[in-house]
């Protein structure tokens with residue numbers, strides 16, 4: 001007998017909850033295990049937690065959306081596959097994936113100093129085995145496991161301001177906290193800030209950086225770029241070596257997290273990954289404060305806006321603040337501000353590939369067919385924004 005279309009009980013998923021966690025909670029509301037729910041209700045063989053959370057069969061996700069009445073995008077976002085292209089370019093390792101993801105931007109070092117290492121089969125952020133990490137405070141109030149806790153992209157809980165910890169077992173059944181003593185350090189403010197920004201990227205799709213908000217996709221790549229720069233060979237730092245040493249001294253970890261030979265961030269142990277995240281956070285803090293030399297093409301994103309306005313050459317008229325600035329702006333004023341900032345963004349996009357890409361991503365959002373995207377590209381041509389700024393699939397280095 002076919003079960004009813006819609007399940008009467010289905011706990012709402014928490015923000016960024018993983019699919020395996022949500023299924024476990026749905027199953028529990030019927031007194032079942034999730035493999036029983038998968039088999040009897042959905043006709044699906046048992047899938048491990050990492051299989052469920054990475055890229056489960058599409059028909060399973062569609063069926064889950066039907067059974068729970070949840071929006072399909074919301075269900076998809078509980079899996080890593082749902083985060084293509086924001087967090088991952090693809091889940092299939094492709095030649096040139098590392099260069100595309102990690103070498104397009106640059107923060108600390110000029111781009112030409114970095115193109116030395118690139119693993120062949122590589123996916124960003126994905127650890128080899130299903131990592132079990134979580135916030136003890138979050139898990140004490142609910143057995144909800146978040147998708148992003150599994151990835152070395154975030155090291156603390158922005159809600160409770162504490163480090164994520166490693167555990168064994170399964171929340172709700174039993175949990176044994178297993179963080180080694182050397183990883184139990186206080187959470188530095190710089191790391192807390194970086195993780196709050198990452199959390200903002202995950203939950204809102206953009207990050208407020210000192211200069212202007214950037215698209216989440218840019219933020220993830222900017223962070224991964226900095227992690228790469230902090231592990232590059234010592235000889236590549238040139239005159240910046242002292243600066244980079246200062247970053248490591250500032251966070252109290254060995255230079256390059258003690259790595260003797262290079263390997264990609266994803267394959268490192270969580271202890272070294274945390275040290276690298278801390279170093280990246282310190283580097284960002286120092287760049288923002290103007291006390292670290294950053295020669296990369298994207299470093300300006302981390303620096304505050306210069307005090308004097310840089311004219312865009314086309315739209316001089318800045319909005320004049322009148323004496324009654326406290327008054328609520330009228331719709332006319334708000335509209336003018338929106339146009340001014342759009343004008344400034346277009347002017348900046350003509351010069352800066354990152355802004356161009358960001359503007360394109362924002363404008364492309366919601367465009368569902370190739371024709372609309374082509375029309376958007378034509379608009380960029382009319383606005384004189386170079387289209388090669390948008391190139392993603394590149395053998396050559398677009399920002400070099």
Ligand SMILES: [Zn+2]
Pocket residue numbers: 135136137138139157158159160161
């Ligand atoms: Zn928490």
